[in-house]
Amino acid sequence: MDYEIFNLGDVTLQSGVTLPSAFLAYKTYGKLNEQKDNVIVYPTAFGDQHVQNEWLIGSGMALDPEKYFIIIPNLLGNGLSSSPSNTLPPFDRAHFPQVTIYDNVRLQHRLVTEKFGIQKIALVVGWSMGGIQAFQWGASYPEMVERIAPISGIAKTWPHTFVVLDGMKASLLAAVGFDSTKLNQLTSADMRAVGRVYAGWGFSHSFYREELYRELGLDSLEDFVTGVCENSFMKMNPHNVLAMLWTGQHADISSNPSYNGDFDMALKSIKALACIMPGSTDLFCTADDNEYEAKLISNAVFNPIQSIWGHFAGRGINSTDNQFIDDNLKHLLAISRNG
Structure with a gap:
């Protein structure tokens, strides 16, 4: 440790x-x-x-x-x-x-x-x-x-930031049909969609247009979204993410x-x-x-x-x-x- x-x-x-x-x-x-x-x-x-x-x-x-x-x-x-x-x-x-x-x-x-x-x-x-x-x-x-x-x-x-974080939260809750009684069924695999949503907000239009992900050693847009954005979120615990999203939204x-x-x-x-x-x-x-x-x-x-x-x-x-x-x-x- x-x-x-x-x-x-x-x-x-x-x-x-x-x-x-x-x-x-x-x-x-x-x-x-x-x-x-x-x-x-x-x-x-x-x-x-x-x-x-x-x-x-x-x-x-x-x-x-x-x-x-x-x-x-x-x-x-x-x-x-x-x-x-x-x-x-x-x-x-x-x-x-x-x-x-x-x-x-x-x-x-x-x-x-x-x-x-x-x-x-x-x-x-x-x-x-x-x-x-x-x-x-x-x-x-x-x-x-x-x-x-x-x-x-x-x-x-600010309100727009709240909405962005809400979109990340919704993509996770969708995995259990927005049923709050089923939250404990969420797994890290359900974080894949969160990574996809975040990919559109974490980087700018120009970053994607100029293919700057190539500077990270990735050959395609799909490699970046799956290999970086999805994977980084799938390493996280979904309940930890929901807790941090609440902290961020408020x-x-x-x-x-x-x-x-x-x-x-x-x-x-x-x-x-x-x-x-x-x-x-x-x-x-x-x-x-x-x-x-x-x-x-x-x-x-x-x-x-x-x-x-x-x-x-x-x-x-x-x-x-x-x-x-x-x-x-x-x-x-x-x-x-x-x-």
Whole structure:
């Protein structure tokens, strides 16, 4: 096992349900300095685990483990932290309680403060649902978080994003005839259709038109859709996916007692220096949505990744996009919040 477990005990979620013996899986890179101020928190995205984040960590990179103490907490529902696939009855599989982004960040805060005694975070960075968590950290703990860098991630699930995620959910529920009493019959093979649906949203029109999947060593469109999109989803547990889809569909940094649904106020409350990096051709976490959000954060820079890799411009696949992200993170980390 290449990660550690932080036991949270019995956790009462935003829904009011108590999840017994909850835990966060996490991995750290580098060493915490004596001042405990060299901390970077780097949450995982939908369907990802800590290993998928490691492309952005390395010697000489912005996230340099020789300089920073980097913590990757795994999202609840991703199969490593408390999830439908690893929770005992009565909360196993389709019975797993609803978990919000706010829940995730609150529990990550416990990890950071209780396990490590950290009071200042130099940067929270994340891709996609990791980006939403970066925004949530900034809104929930404005005095603690010095910088945020959401990559291809929005501060709430806007209506169109909700519909895209709903299409993924529907393609899975169709396998059991939309009968909620049969959810426990779902298997990973039923995830094939989800991968097909996602293939149309994860990458841009130009990505397909210019056949960029050839850069991944695939000879045809069919090879890409089956070999990459279908296969990656079929490796996931369908109950974990349903749990994460619920988390994604209901994400909103203002949906909590601090802001009571006032989205603009939540954005205005973020004190962190922010570098917001949408993919310029992202079809469902759009640059337009991020631009609206950036305008309400007092110390935000809106810096789209000019890329035809769509949502996946932020996923560490294309070297030009990776360099852009790393350069921007280096610049952000070089700036003092006080000037």
